[in-house]
Amino acid sequence: EAQVTQNPRYLITVTGKKLTVTCSQNMNHEYMSWYRQDPGLGLRQIYYSMNVEVTDKGDVPEGYKVSRKEKRNFPLILESPSPNQTSLYFCASTLTSGSSYNEQFFGPGTRLTVL
Amino acid sequence: KQEVTQIPAALSVPEGENLVLNCSFTDSAIYNLQWFRQDPGKGLTSLLLIQSSQREQTSGRLNASLDKSSGRSTLYIAASQPGDSATYLCAVTNYGGATNKLIFGTGTLLAVQP
Numbered sequence: 001e002a003q004v005t006q007n008p009r010y011l012i013t014v015t016g017k018k019l020t021v022t023c024s025q026n027m028n029h030e031y032m033s034w035y036r037q038d039p040g041l042g043l044r045q046i047y048y049s050m051n052v053e054v055t056d057k058g059d060v061p062e063g064y065k066v067s068r069k070e071k072r073n074f075p076l077i078l079e080s081p082s083p084n085q086t087s088l089y090f091c092a093s094t095l096t097s098g099s100s101y102n103e104q105f106f107g108p109g110t111r112l113t114v115l
Numbered sequence: 116k117q118e119v120t121q122i123p124a125a126l127s128v129p130e131g132e133n134l135v136l137n138c139s140f141t142d143s144a145i146y147n148l149q150w151f152r153q154d155p156g157k158g159l160t161s162l163l164l165i166q167s168s169q170r171e172q173t174s175g176r177l178n179a180s181l182d183k184s185s186g187r188s189t190l191y192i193a194a195s196q197p198g199d200s201a202t203y204l205c206a207v208t209n210y211g212g213a214t215n216k217l218i219f220g221t222g223t224l225l226a227v228q229p
Contacts, residue, residue: 031215043204043219058216090158097215100146100166102208104217108158 002027004107006091012113013081021076021110023091029105031097032074036060036087037109043090049074050097081114088112117142117209121220128195129228136190136223138205143183146208149217150179150190153202162203163190167210195227 004025013019025032033048035058045058049068063085065077074093078085089110094102118141128134138148147166151159163172163179165188171180178191188205202224206217 033215035217042221043206043217045216048216088156092159092217094215098146100168100208102147102215103161103164104149104215105161106151106159109156111156 002105004091004093004105006089006107006110008110009108010111012115014115015082016080019078019081019112021078021089021091021112023074023076023107024072025074025091025093025105026072027093027095027105028071029093029095030071031095031102032068032091032093033058034064034066034074034076035090035092037090038087046076046089078112081112083114086112086114117145117207117218119205119207119218119220121203121205121223123223124221125224125226127226127228130195130197132195132227134192134195134225136192136203136205136225138188138190138220140186140188140207140218142209143186144210145183146210148179148181148188148205148207150177150188151204151206153204153222155201159204192225195225197227197229200225200227 034046035043037043047066049055091107094104149164150162165181176193202222204222206219
């Protein structure tokens, strides 16, 4: 089954404790991205990757890091989480960038709480 | 700067009714527009993708239209069912950028009453 998977689905942590949220897709997509969803602010892009070893900042990158060493995986790293990073996080992927044909597929989400 | 607006913010209808959800965007230079469904605490499920050159797309009881020149899209749901209850989001991808960034509206919360 074609899908985007994320782990963990739920995470409660404390301020300053490094964490990684994994994202994997099995559709051979080149483009992957991370969004966060907050009440009243909607979904905003954090980082994106157009291909292996090619990443760039989205609209709200502060406090996050990413890496893209393999095509299928795009982990989101919070080196020193803070309470304002409490949010619902989504990973998404699509075949390529800059095309009208590209339907984007989302993972199930990771609900993160930083105490 | 592209802005996406969805009206109404919430909608409650009796089962069986046909309904229309609205999405408007300020910059008509888009690659495509995508409609999603989000159930409470869950991920986003893609419903329909309309390319910028298309006027509409259909999938089952869903029909989405796009009027790029006026910056509007509608999602028509026929014969609504309680299982259609969810938040519906529209999102556009701006033309000319390589980021494929989706710019989302704030969503319409739909409740279909049995």
